[in-house]
Amino acid sequence: MKTLxxxxxxxxQKKVAIGHFNISNLExxxxxxxxxxxxxxxxxxxxxxxxxDFVGVHQAKALVDSLxxxxxxxxFLNADHTYSFDRVKEVIDAGYDSVIFDGxxxxxxxxxxxxxxxxxxxxxxxxxxxxEGELGYIGQSxxxxxxxxxxxxxxxxxxxxxxxxxxxxxxTGVDMLAPAVGNVHGMLRGGVDPKLRIDLVKSISxxxxxxxxxxxxSGNSGEDFKAAIAHGVVIxxxxxxxxxxxxxxxxxxxxxxxxxxxxxxxxxxxxxxVQAVAEAKLRLFNNL
Ligand SMILES: [Zn+2]
Numbered sequence: 001m002k003t004l005x006x007x008x009x010x011x012x013q014k015k016v017a018i019g020h021f022n023i024s025n026l027e028x029x030x031x032x033x034x035x036x037x038x039x040x041x042x043x044x045x046x047x048x049x050x051x052x053d054f055v056g057v058h059q060a061k062a063l064v065d066s067l068x069x070x071x072x073x074x075x076f077l078n079a080d081h082t083y084s085f086d087r088v089k090e091v092i093d094a095g096y097d098s099v100i101f102d103g104x105x106x107x108x109x110x111x112x113x114x115x116x117x118x119x120x121x122x123x124x125x126x127x128x129x130x131x132e133g134e135l136g137y138i139g140q141s142x143x144x145x146x147x148x149x150x151x152x153x154x155x156x157x158x159x160x161x162x163x164x165x166x167x168x169x170x171x172t173g174v175d176m177l178a179p180a181v182g183n184v185h186g187m188l189r190g191g192v193d194p195k196l197r198i199d200l201v202k203s204i205s206x207x208x209x210x211x212x213x214x215x216x217x218s219g220n221s222g223e224d225f226k227a228a229i230a231h232g233v234v235i236x237x238x239x240x241x242x243x244x245x246x247x248x249x250x251x252x253x254x255x256x257x258x259x260x261x262x263x264x265x266x267x268x269x270x271x272x273x274v275q276a277v278a279e280a281k282l283r284l285f286n287n288l
Pocket of ligand 1: 081185215216237
């Protein structure tokens with residue numbers, strides 16, 4: 001069975017990206033897994049602090065492991081945006097494959113210090129755990145936005161600079177970096193986000209020399225994804241579009257069968273909608 005590090009290296013070499021999809025429950029997990037399995041591509045399940053408070057830190061791990069073992073399949077578990085060392089430690093101890101320390105909204109110095117502490121803990125844990133760092137603020141909520149969130153701007157001074165990124169990566173030893181390159185968490189109502197700065201993706205990638213992770217992928221165009229993946233992005237995060245799909249499936253099923261009370265029946269539509277969105281993204285990210 002390939003490790004996440006091996007899958008990331010393979011994606012980098014093939015110039016494709018691994019899809020990262022967040023889940024809040026078992027239906028979301030099945031939707032994403034079925035999509036990946038039908039295409040035969042590796043996939044990462046993400047759980048943010050809020051999502052793992054709901055699912056359970058250890059329960060998320062057990063669920064993903066159950067699929068990995070039963071299907072002998074490269075499905076991995078990532079602790080998405082984690083804001084403290086204690087919560088990073090918690091998921092490393094729980095057996096997660098990777099973790100994101102998100103210090104994008106604190107000072108550069110504090111971000112470096114805490115990210116380094118997370119990397120040191122991961123290296124000493126006895127397993128190969130990938131640690132991702134964040135540089136550049138892109139908002140924090142995976143939801144439908146009426147406007148660009150406060151604190152997010154797309155001028156050069158607010159986006160991640162290749163020099164700062166290099167300093168951050170050298171000082172912390174993170175395995176992967178999530179930059180701010182015109183991406184934003186959530187997606188604008190209407191579903192079309194601002195264009196990505198592909199020139200910046202390219203120069204950051206060439207400067208830092210480690211895989212880049214694109215967050216806030218919901219709402220970005222296929223063309224932007226292709227260009228970003230061609231220039232150093234190895235993992236793409238999709239959350240809002242998955243959430244929207246889940247809710248749409250659930251609403252449709254309840255509207256069409258208002259007397260249905262069996263959750264396994266009305267939740268089937270939610271699984272299907274999630275699967276369809278995940279599959280379309282995975283095809284795009286993997287050139288299928
Ligand atoms: Zn994110």
